[in-house]
Amino acid sequence: MLLAFLRDHDAPCPICGYNLRGVTLSVCPECECPIELGVSSSSSYLGAWLLALLAFAMPLSFDLIVGTMMLIGVIMSAGENAEGVFLLVSLVTLTLVSVGMLWVLVARKRDWLRMPRRRQWRMAWALFAAVFVVHLMVGVGTFLIAN
Ligand SMILES: [Zn+2]
Known part of the structure; x- marks a missing residue:
């Protein structure tokens, strides 16, 4: 699901800010931190x-x-x-x-x-x-x- 989402969405790496769009592994290619899909609330x-x-x-x-x-x-x-x-x-x-x-x-x-x-x-x-x-x-x- 993470990779499917990132295939056509811009999303910054939460650690280094690198744009993760199109990544093929669940790690940031820039800083190598693991990334995951989550649900959050502004509240x-x-x-x-x-x-x-x-x-x-x-x-x-x-x-x-x-x-x-x-x-x-x-x-x-x-x-x-x-x-x-x-x-x-x-x-x-x-x-x-x-x-x-x-x-x-x-x-x-x-x-x-x-x-x-x-x-x-x-x-x-x-x-x-x-x-x-x-x-x-x-x-x-x-x-x-x-x-
Ligand atoms: Zn990163």
């Missing part, structure tokens, strides 16, 4: 989904590191500094939300990919912005309590 595009994952994975590591530092600080001050406690509670909450959202995004990946691509991007950027704004609010809140 299997993962860019927006990966951006949504990144929106939660990126702050997760930050929240975990700063949260751990705050936990040590709060224990050493026996809960005396209010901004430390606020920041600790906020970071633990944000960590749990991020883990939960990552789980939802992975578990419901198929539903995500069924959305129109434009909506996927809008959703991904909205999540990214929301995570940023929430972190900004935590930062401002901590600053206001400290002063």
Whole structure:
């Protein structure tokens, strides 16, 4: 089927871009990589989904590191500094939300990919912005309590 398709269709090699039209073997004559016939969908595009994952994975590591530092600080001050406690509670909450959202995004990946691509991007950027704004609010809140 592959060779029958390539007999009268232009198709670039997925590795080197060489036009495979008319090849007689199932390897690219230019780069010698094996080629195969497949079915694909424009909905299997993962860019927006990966951006949504990144929106939660990126702050997760930050929240975990700063949260751990705050936990040590709060224990050493026996809960005396209010901004430390606020920041600790906020970071633990944000960590749990991020883990939960990552789980939802992975578990419901198929539903995500069924959305129109434009909506996927809008959703991904909205999540990214929301995570940023929430972190900004935590930062401002901590600053206001400290002063
Ligand atoms: Zn090639």
